[in-house]
Amino acid sequence: MIYREAGQYKTSYAADMAVFPLRQDRIGIAVIIALAYSMAYFGTDFLLQAVLIPFLIFALAAIGLNLMVGYAGLLSLGTGGFMGVGAYACYKLMTAFPDVNVIVWVLMSGFFSAGIGVFFGLPSLRIKGFYLAVATLAAQFFLQWSFNRIPWLVNYNISGAIEAPLRTLFGTAIVGPTASANARYLVVLTLVIFLTWIASNIVHGRIGRQWMAIRDMDIAAELMGIKLLQAKLLSFAVSSYFCGVAGAMLVFFWLGGAEYNVFNINQSFLILFMVIIGGLGSLIGSFFGAALIFMMPIGLGIVLPAIFEPLGIRVGAETIEHLRFMILGALIIFFLIVEPHGLARLWQIAKQKLRVWPFPY
Amino acid sequence: MNALYQIFVEPFVFMGEAPDLLLQTIWEGFVSGILYALIALGFVLIFKASGVFNFAQGIMVVFAALTLVGFHAMGIPAIIALILAIGVMFLLALTVERVVLRPLVNQPDIILFMATFGITYFLIGLGEFIFGGEPKVMIADELYLPRGRTDLDVAGGFVSIQHIDLAAAVIAIVMIAVLGVFFSKTRIGRALRAVADSHKAALSVGISLNQIWVIVWFAAGIVALVTGIMWGARSDVSFALQIIALKALPVLILGGFTSIPGAIVGGLIIGIGEKIGEFYWGPLVGGGIETWLAYVIALLFLMFRPQGLFGEKIIERV
Amino acid sequence: MSASTTSAHEFAPAPAVADAPRGTTQSDAAAAPAADREVLLAVENVSLGFGGVKALTDVSFDIRKGEIRAIIGPNGAGKTSMLNCINGFYHPTEGRITFRGETRRKMRPYEAAAGGIARTFQNVALFRGMSTIDNIMAGRSLKMKSNFFWQLLRYGPAMREEVEHRRVVEDIIDFLQIQAIRKTPVGKLPYGLQKRVELGRALAMEPELLLLDEPMAGMNLEEKEDMSRFILDVNQHFGTTIALIEHDMGVVMDLSDRVVVLEYGRKIADGTPAEVKSDQKVIDAYLGVPH
Numbered sequence: 001m002i003y004r005e006a007g008q009y010k011t012s013y014a015a016d017m018a019v020f021p022l023r024q025d026r027i028g029i030a031v032i033i034a035l036a037y038s039m040a041y042f043g044t045d046f047l048l049q050a051v052l053i054p055f056l057i058f059a060l061a062a063i064g065l066n067l068m069v070g071y072a073g074l075l076s077l078g079t080g081g082f083m084g085v086g087a088y089a090c091y092k093l094m095t096a097f098p099d100v101n102v103i104v105w106v107l108m109s110g111f112f113s114a115g116i117g118v119f120f121g122l123p124s125l126r127i128k129g130f131y132l133a134v135a136t137l138a139a140q141f142f143l144q145w146s147f148n149r150i151p152w153l154v155n156y157n158i159s160g161a162i163e164a165p166l167r168t169l170f171g172t173a174i175v176g177p178t179a180s181a182n183a184r185y186l187v188v189l190t191l192v193i194f195l196t197w198i199a200s201n202i203v204h205g206r207i208g209r210q211w212m213a214i215r216d217m218d219i220a221a222e223l224m225g226i227k228l229l230q231a232k233l234l235s236f237a238v239s240s241y242f243c244g245v246a247g248a249m250l251v252f253f254w255l256g257g258a259e260y261n262v263f264n265i266n267q268s269f270l271i272l273f274m275v276i277i278g279g280l281g282s283l284i285g286s287f288f289g290a291a292l293i294f295m296m297p298i299g300l301g302i303v304l305p306a307i308f309e310p311l312g313i314r315v316g317a318e319t320i321e322h323l324r325f326m327i328l329g330a331l332i333i334f335f336l337i338v339e340p341h342g343l344a345r346l347w348q349i350a351k352q353k354l355r356v357w358p359f360p361y
Numbered sequence: 362m363n364a365l366y367q368i369f370v371e372p373f374v375f376m377g378e379a380p381d382l383l384l385q386t387i388w389e390g391f392v393s394g395i396l397y398a399l400i401a402l403g404f405v406l407i408f409k410a411s412g413v414f415n416f417a418q419g420i421m422v423v424f425a426a427l428t429l430v431g432f433h434a435m436g437i438p439a440i441i442a443l444i445l446a447i448g449v450m451f452l453l454a455l456t457v458e459r460v461v462l463r464p465l466v467n468q469p470d471i472i473l474f475m476a477t478f479g480i481t482y483f484l485i486g487l488g489e490f491i492f493g494g495e496p497k498v499m500i501a502d503e504l505y506l507p508r509g510r511t512d513l514d515v516a517g518g519f520v521s522i523q524h525i526d527l528a529a530a531v532i533a534i535v536m537i538a539v540l541g542v543f544f545s546k547t548r549i550g551r552a553l554r555a556v557a558d559s560h561k562a563a564l565s566v567g568i569s570l571n572q573i574w575v576i577v578w579f580a581a582g583i584v585a586l587v588t589g590i591m592w593g594a595r596s597d598v599s600f601a602l603q604i605i606a607l608k609a610l611p612v613l614i615l616g617g618f619t620s621i622p623g624a625i626v627g628g629l630i631i632g633i634g635e636k637i638g639e640f641y642w643g644p645l646v647g648g649g650i651e652t653w654l655a656y657v658i659a660l661l662f663l664m665f666r667p668q669g670l671f672g673e674k675i676i677e678r679v
Numbered sequence: 680m681s682a683s684t685t686s687a688h689e690f691a692p693a694p695a696v697a698d699a700p701r702g703t704t705q706s707d708a709a710a711a712p713a714a715d716r717e718v719l720l721a722v723e724n725v726s727l728g729f730g731g732v733k734a735l736t737d738v739s740f741d742i743r744k745g746e747i748r749a750i751i752g753p754n755g756a757g758k759t760s761m762l763n764c765i766n767g768f769y770h771p772t773e774g775r776i777t778f779r780g781e782t783r784r785k786m787r788p789y790e791a792a793a794g795g796i797a798r799t800f801q802n803v804a805l806f807r808g809m810s811t812i813d814n815i816m817a818g819r820s821l822k823m824k825s826n827f828f829w830q831l832l833r834y835g836p837a838m839r840e841e842v843e844h845r846r847v848v849e850d851i852i853d854f855l856q857i858q859a860i861r862k863t864p865v866g867k868l869p870y871g872l873q874k875r876v877e878l879g880r881a882l883a884m885e886p887e888l889l890l891l892d893e894p895m896a897g898m899n900l901e902e903k904e905d906m907s908r909f910i911l912d913v914n915q916h917f918g919t920t921i922a923l924i925e926h927d928m929g930v931v932m933d934l935s936d937r938v939v940v941l942e943y944g945r946k947i948a949d950g951t952p953a954e955v956k957s958d959q960k961v962i963d964a965y966l967g968v969p970h
Contacts, residue, residue: 329483
């Protein structure tokens with residue numbers, strides 16, 4: 001009875017086409033955002049550093065991948081590589097122009113990813129569906145190799161790794177060893193909210209429709225005047241942009257430094273799973289998927305020892321890791337059987353039930 | 362100019378100067394090509410019969426090998442361990458069919474493909490949980506696989522051929538021949554091809570999908586076991602092998618996803634191409650191009666022939 | 680800056696149902712009989728082959744502006760292949776197709792759409808993941824021009840454009856009387872309604888030439904009457920030229936101005952419905968007299 005549309009009349013098409021047409025939804029979003037910001041003050045270092053910051057960053061990468069796989073229907077296994085491009089581009093820009101604000105460089109680095117993404121997306125002119133995934137695999141392995149083999153990328157650092165130097169915003173350190181978790185969290189949260197808003201605008205407009213048309217039946221889309229190559233390349237570009245920014249944030253706002261191994265094929269798979277489990281073609285699904293996949297090992301790390309230690313069985317970190325893989329695999333199969341549209345669809349169904357609550361239908 | 366010379370002339374000069382090295386490289390490429398082909402074969406089997414691209418083939422190879430070694434480590438004689446391992450792969454096929462394939466029948470292919478991702482991760486976790494993550498040694502001797510090597514005097518130098526590699530090549534070729542005959546000549550083979558074309562149509566002529574799938578996954582499991590034994594005999598059994606299995610994808614692209622002879626041809630092209638590329642051109646860019654060269658070759662191929670060498674040309678009907 | 684984005688056609692709500700004249704074979708807009716009007720599309724000696732199979736052999740006919748042209752024939756006659764050629768989806772191996780005076784052998788589907796050719800498909804090619812509104816909005820793609828920057832913000836020109844096109848789409852929805860299923864994902868709609876949505880999507884392109892591939896397949900009598908009415912309205916009010924593949928002879932006789940008959944990839948008759956109906960070759964083709 002709370003979640004009702006009754007009484008909310010739309011008097012213009014613009015109102016009808018709004019992203020959150022229901023007042024309850026708008027209030028809900030505002031509450032969530034307010035809560036999120038409040039975490040910057042109430043959250044413990046552990047919560048921020050180990051849970052919330054990486055969750056947001058991976059959710060952003062999942063959004064990026066979802067734009068391509070879920071909306072445009074182009075399977076990509078190169079996410080790790082594109083994230084890496086963003087990270088290394090950001091590093092070079094930061095170290096070459098230390099006076100410019102780091103946030104500017106984080107947002108700029110996405111464009112390098114976008115460019116590389118478009119280059120590796122060119123084959124989509126001729127290649128479709130599953131074969132395109134193999135092209136993205138070429139991108140993944142090639143990029144990972146070049147992160148390792150091009151010393152210029154790491155400023156000729158002998159260790160081969162990149163490190164986050166000190167950078168500030170309005171006098172507070174936000175990047176580097178002295179940057180506090182709260183400061184970094186605030187920056188990450190704001191950037192992710194902003195970029196999610198942009199993604200939402202794109203998918204609700206003409207471009208999102210064109211992508212979905214191509215995903216559902218590209219022959220019909222072409223016969224309607226949609227230019228396939230341009231739309232596909234645009235999806236590569238936008239998706240890679242998001243992944244690039246996420247990669248830069250991963251290194252500079254979370255890890256503090258990285259080697260080329262961080263952006264390996266497992267990273268690509270992980271983010272793909274987040275998209276699948278969260279829900280293809282759903283922005284909120286990307287958040288759900290990131291939450292589930294990312295927080296699950298942490299949850300396991302707390303729950304399992306709690307259950308088994310009183311029984312005298314030691315649950316080591318490796319066991320948790322192994323169980324994580326097994327549960328992840330089982331979850332993917334479970335979701336594909338029960339709800340192929342992922343957590344996002346379950347959420348929609350829940351909202352649907354909520355609309356008619358307390359009646360069953 | 363110098364760079365052009367380095368790329369287009371020098372490597373060939375080098376090849377001519379030391380033909381024995383060239384032959385050695387080609388042989389190495391041949392062997393790894395055969396092994397890629399074996400992995401690809403597992404993919405082809407399942408794809409040909411169910412239209413599912415079984416991403417888990419790689420981990421099945423590792424899992425099968427680990428099971429074999431694990432049984433042996435418990436004190437069981439090698440041949441019995443082998444039979445037990447085959448049994449385990451059969452159980453695996455049964456489980457996969459019951460738990461994953463049956464609930465997902467008639468779903469679009471992409472869903473089934475993603476389900477095999479799930480199987481992969483599950484098996485990785487299970488394998489590491491049961492067997493531990495350190496590399497194991499394959500029980501090559503106990504399985505009567507030959508050791509040692511022969512050095513041939515050839516082309517002014519020598520080429521060294523490991524006996525195990527020869528054995529691998531022979532076993533692989535035999536297996537491929539057997540499977541090829543199985544598919545084209547037997548009743549079950551025909552049923553498998555029918556299922557690959559259309560689940561619904563196959564059901565309506567009375568083919569039991571469940572049986573077919575168990576058979577096919579079991580066959581792929583056997584292929585995985587053999588592959589695991591041969592790979593493991595050359596270099597230990599570890600989970601890194603699972604990533605190498607991704608190399609089967611370029612092989613499949615070249616050879617076509619449904620062609621058994623294509624798997625061999627594709628495997629050889631990739632295997633030899635990779636080795637020659639790495640040995641003669643690799644040093645120009647600091648080495649390590651083996652990690653991506655196969656994919657780029659496949660990619661270039663796709664640009665010109667989207668259906669692979671042996672695949673069927675797809676005519677879209679509206 | 681874009682000029683007004685309102686559609687050139689005003690999609691007014693459909694006139695009173697029962698009064699719609701049936702059996703009219705002439706468009707109100709043009710006084711002259713169909714065969715005397717200007718040629719919009721000319722197919723000249725077109726042949727189409729796939730490997731060993733010849734789908735079309737030396738077919739020639741024309742479609743005049745403002746008429747309803749039916750293409751009929753037994754199954755396998757090559758009717759859909761013919762439409763695919765006109766659309767640019769298949770390229771004829773011989774012969775040429777001239778549209779609005781321009782000849783193109785290898786026209787890409789995008790060019791056909793941009794040139795003013797729209798079509799519906801035999802097996803309903805709707806975008807199943809999207810709602811009715813979104814499907815029809817997708818048909819407006821050609822007309823949407825706002826640049827990428829405004830799309831990112833979903834504000835200003837981008838939003839204004841969305842609203843304008845939404846207005847046009849709503850007019851089409853009113854015209855086709857599918858208001859109730861506006862927001863339903865089309866995958867959930869019954870077949871008859873899907874066909875109507877597909878027609879709406881084609882109309883959204885404001886085409887000069889509308890190709891309809893068996894628009895009434897699988898419909899009952901009522902649905903066929905509705906569909907016929909819509910087709911006639913589109914032709915009469917907007918002057919859209921229509922090429923129509925159809926199996927129901929009653930529909931063909933009532934709706935079309937002229938008919939071309941194909942069999943085994945060849946043209947065997949061409950003329951008004953009355954002429955074709957009494958042509959012995961056509962009768963033989965349909966009754967299956969051995970050749």
